[in-house]
Amino acid sequence: MSITRFRLAMLGAALGFLGVALAIRAVAPLGGWVEQSSGTALYASMTYAGVLFLAPRLSPFAAGASALGWCWGAEIFQLTGVPAALSEESLLARLVLGAAFDPIDLAWYPIGIVPLVALHLMIRKRTMK
Template identity: 80%
Template sequence: MRIRLIMLAAAAGFLVAALAIRAVAPLGSWVEQSSGTALYASMTWAGVRVLAPRLAPLAVGAIALTWCWGAELFQLTGIPAALSADSLLARLVLGTAFDPIDMIWYPIGIVPLVALHHWKHRSQ
């Protein structure tokens, strides 16, 4: 239960960081876009840890990355854009438009957390 609370707090922290960057970075800038993508991936990693707190570090990272890449590729169908037109939640979870650069930023948001999780897991 403790790890789930810590991961919920981490996810909230990643969200606050993303919103803070968005508030100060120029709209549409690479800083706003890239940091938001990486922090979305970090939130996804924390979400996987909430749902499966005992999962091995690489498995958590693989699931988070699969979700992120899957959501990004799903944007190619146009369905997320249609859903996002009527739903802020859909826009936050699924996005709206495919951006191939996002495919690079997702691992940037996940790999350091996998490494930290692995280091912490080994030290226990």
């Protein structure tokens, strides 16, 4: 697969994860654990796809580590209060950085990334034969 096609696939994947997150939000009770947990895992999945969109030659493990590092870093950054202040002014800042630290989110990020790393490894193995 060409780099351009791969990047388009990653963009499509990210948009797909966003669509699923928005669909869940539309039907789940606002503020419920399903909405919160699935949104966190899908944010991590979008991040993984975004990492590969930006750096398509990364290995699945490097992409997973980068995505997890971003997610955990953004979550820990929320402890400073800066994301909360930015989120009051910008929906984009809220979507990218979040607003309030939740230690449970630290466990949900790998749930959104690890299956994608495994899938990516399986696809690479099949295409390298």
